[in-house]
Amino acid sequence: LLQVYAGAGLIGFVADISTCHCRRSTGETNGNNEGSKICQATEPAFIIPEPLKWNPTIIHRDLHLSLDDLFHGCTKKIKISRRIMNEDGYTSSIKDKILSINVKPGWKEGTRIIFSKEGDQGPNSIPADIVFIVRQKSHPMFVRQLNDLIYKAQISLEMALTGFSVDVETLDGRLLNIPISDLVHPTYKKVVTEEGMPLSQDASQRGNLIITFDIQFPDKLSAERKHLIKQALK
Structure with a gap:
């Protein structure tokens, strides 16, 4: 019998009573003549794995660049605010961080720059990736x-x-x-x-x-x- 321990992200497996050999087992057999004991324990036995971590959706942001930026190349610095877990592992706080993007000459519209795991932190989640997508501004000439x-x-x-x-x-x-x-x-x-x-x-x-x-x-x-x-x- 598969049990899901709701809210804690834990999966528990109840031991099969037909093959249990705990100290509370009786002398009765399970009917298959193999001598296995039937457990009279009232509480289930759980196997508790590590807490499950979920990966949130990727965060997409547009990066608007002029044609001159894409011709010469440049460095763009972008400030983001993200949730950081505190040392106690339960509470969090908002902190700013500067992401630096080195734009190479010749980049095209739609070029993607990925910052891995720079999204919000959580107790049971993997921080999301932040993806910047190049959007080219119009030019007068x-x-x-x-x-x-x-x-x-x-x-x-x-x-x-x-x-x-x-x-x-x-x-x-x-x-x-x-x-x-x-x-x-x-x-x-x-x-x-x-x-x-x-x-x-x-x-x-x-x-x-x-x-x-x-x-x-x-x-x-x-x-x-x-x-x-x-x-x-x-």
Whole structure:
């Protein structure tokens, strides 16, 4: 017979009276001719194991980082408040702790940083793990796609047809001057190799900078200009 000792987390097993050989056993057999004695004890015999410990749910927290943080790498220090067991093993108190996160260049959205057993302590529980999940903030100039950076340049129709140069200030403060000699159509992209995000596995390698174009068409054209454009495109 399995007994659960409620509230204390203890599991007790009642001894099988057909095979008990305690001092209170009578001389009667159990009917199987093996000579086992039947116990007349009124209290059950318990086998008491160690208290069971439960593992609470993992604690998830967002870690908001700028694109500059993820490009250069940085150190973030986060203060948490957690319940700590006192020396008596029964009472607890709230104490603050600083967790330090070393952000590596090239980390992506969704990267997880795990602090094992840094959650609240309890008398019969294992402290939960705290998991920080990287959330990338938006950037005014660039959109990130994996290891590539997307930059959108606004140009006029004249520039799209005749050529121009694009100036792009990189995340590490350099100014790139990129000549465009091709005819630029709405789906045209200019790829500048190794000017994107560093790779988290090897920061010496980089993704690409991809320039897209928003072509600004004129609101209206005079008849003379329309004629000139037709002549030029023949």
